[in-house]
Amino acid sequence: MPVTAEILIPLAIDTAYSYAVPAGLALAEGDVVQVPLGPRETVGVVWALAESPGGSNLRPVTGRLAVPPLSEPLRRLVDWLARYTLAPKGSALAMALRLPDEAAARESARVGVRATGKPPARTTPARAKVLAAAADGTLRGKSALAKEAGVSLGVVDGLIDDGALEAVALEPEPVALPPDPDHPRLPLSEAQARAAAALLPPEGDPGATLLEGVTGSGKTEVYFEAVAECVRAGRQALILMPEIALTAQFLDRFAARFGVRPAAWHSGIGGKRRERIRAGVAGGGIGVVVGARSALFLPFARLGLIVVDEEHESAYKQEDGVHYHARDMAVVRGRLEGCPVVLASATPSIETRVNAARGRYRHVTLPERFGGRRLPDIRAIDMRLDKPERGRFLAPPMIHALKHNLAAGEQSLLFLNRRGYAPLTLCRACGHRYQCRNCSTWLVEHRFRRALVCHQCGYAERKPEACIACGAFEHLTPCGPGVERIAEEVAELFPQQRVVVLSSDFPGGAERLRAELEMVARGACDIVIGTQLVAKGHNFPHLTLVGVLDADIGLTSGDPRAAERTFQLLQQVTGRAGRGERPGRALVQTYQPEHPVIAALLSGDAERFYEEEIGARELAGLPPFGRLAALIVSANEREVAEAHGQALARAAEPPLGAMVLGPAEAPLALIRGRWRFRLLVKTERAIDLQAYLRDWLARGPKVRGNVKVTIDVDPQSF
Ligand code: ADP
Ligand code: ZN
Secondary structure, eight states, rough: EEEEEEEEOSSSSSSSSEEEEEEEEETTTTTTEEEEEEEEEEEEEEEEEEOOSOOOOOBBOEEOOSOOOHHHHHHHHHHHHEEEEEEEEHHHHHHHHOOOOOOHHSOOOOOEEEEOSSOOSSHHHHHHHHHHHTTTTTOEHHHHHHHTTTOOHHHHHHHHHTEEEEEEEEEOOOOOOOOOTTTTOOOOOHHHHHHHHSSSOOTTOOOOEEEEEEETTHHHHHHHHHHHHHTTTTEEEEEOOGGGGOOOOHHHHHHHHHHHHOOEEEOOHHHHHHHHHHHHHHTTHHHHEEOGGGGGOOOOEEEEEEEETTTTTTGGGGGSSSSSBBBHHHHHHOOOOOOOOEESSSOOHEEEEHHHTTTTTEEEEEOOOOGGGOOOEEEETTTTOOOTTTTOOOOOHHHHHHHHHHHHTTTEEEEEEEOOSEEEEEEEEOOOBBSSSSHHHHHHHHETTTTEETTTTTTEOOOBBBBBTOOOOOOOEEEOOOHHHHHHHHHHHHHTOOOOEEEETTHHHHHHHHHHHHHHHHTOEEEEEEEEGSSSSSOOEEEEEESSOOTGGGSSSOOTTHHHHHHHHHHHHTTTTEEEESOOOEEEEESOOTSSHHHHHHOOOOOHHHHHHHHHHHHHOTSSSSSEEEEEEESSSHHHHHHHHHHHHHHHOOOTTEEEEEEEEEEEETTTTTEEEEEEEEEESOOHHHHHHHHHHHHHHOTTOOOOOEEEEEEEEE
């Protein structure tokens, strides 16, 4: 009987298309195939196969591609992702089907050269040097050989043309060698050993486990044991990290434990290497992948463990395209693969804490730092009493502590979560404030770049000499501090000291940033001034003082997650202090030391914070006690966006236990020239939020012109 294949195509379409399977082409579900689509050919995945009686007039599948098929659990993950996020199923598939792009196809294979023994037609001193270097007969890369001989590449090419050297295709460098679970290692502490044992799930009951350990408790070494166990069992492990924490330092740590570096996967991995990792993962040859959130969609053949490090990180939420949370999808993939999932954090998310409290996740804790090290002593500086000098931002006790630390030869970190020099520029003559022309944001002065920059869209303009509104000279005033401005103050206070400023816009790119981070870790710098880039994950053994310059920044945003975010960030950054030999301390500049978040931080009583915050969420019916989704309606004109939002609201008809708020201007009402209105949907847990949303959108007004409706289930800020 003829066979029909339902082919899902990785484009923004929600259903699979039917094709005829030509006789002689044996297809299986999950196979990656080529099919005609309109006037061209495209790639798709066999989502279902069925025998179809009688002849059909469907277009036939063109052929199967020689790439790893999508496994059953991975296909179900795609289904799940699309259903949960309401993204078109094809868009969800696109996450799991990143095929080699043209750049990868163009990348040439590695070629080595070696001597043939045939003398060249012509000999020159340069040619003689090359032949001498190649005399041992081993294969070398072309440029390596040229370098060794101290000649240009052209000389080597000439010898190849002459037949004195031959070019041979090299085996590709392996992307990762097999990790050795029994590589010699430092013994675990008693507490670590206990936690590691508790992390192994009971036979036949994988599930998820929260590994909660204070900063410096040695969580990494603990979950490495679970990874080792997984590798011993012949299965593969995936360690997810927020992109920012995926550092050389971590890969080295992995190498110290397992003898080799793992395969690393992140947005910077390109072309051929991407493909080889995919193939290695699908073939089972790669044992462990350490990757950013997109690694979740790699085609593992025998996945045996997923670790989500820093599970509370908001970087796990993808905020464009398919709006998914990688931590939650990791739990889903674990369930589909029947493998355990470990969620590690010093400051777990409220969602995960509640899941652990309710017994949905196991809960393993490490309440003390490794090696008897103490947690830092944290004190507040009340800015209402200890005022900085006019136009300055460091309070006297902070300056005093810095002096003290410098005298002791120890390293200090000043933390301010603001890039640039000043977050706002104001004309003191006319009151004009410099705003982005595309967004509802203030332009941030970057003195280093001599520009006013929008942190939302990247728009930049030269800082004018005179006010563009009133023409007054010398009245443009930077308001408030960014890290560059703090660096200026520190340089005046401590001109002799080695100071480094680290933020994500660090000049010189990722490579230089990595080098700077390494330098800080070595202790080759006295004062680090940084944004949240330095707050998380890093191990700076020489750091003993952390100064938080504005603990209140995040608390005023009106976002219900503000308290959680601020608490996590402050715990993380103060937790950088005292991880080495010497004890650490932290000073926190705040105008509201009595605020529950600050009070919990100062007392070191995380439990108190969690209890209060969980209680407040429950009372308000906020996640995880209720469900939440945001609909962002955007358009080029404000009125059009608002009108579409209102039409949507009129069609809402929320069922009992659900409500729809808005439309209201989104917190950032204008981004890149597009106006944004937001509707919030809040429902009780028992309600099928997705089914309701789908219903509503089908009933609602048609999207016309440049209007766009974006759905964000479980929005991270709301
Ligand atoms: P966490 O991730 O919980 O903040 P880490 O895993 O980074 O903590 O460990 C903190 C420090 O203690 C690191 O410098 C690490 O090398 C060290 N450490 C942890 N466990 C051990 C161990 N068993 N033996 C020696 N050093 C350890
Ligand atoms: Zn902008």
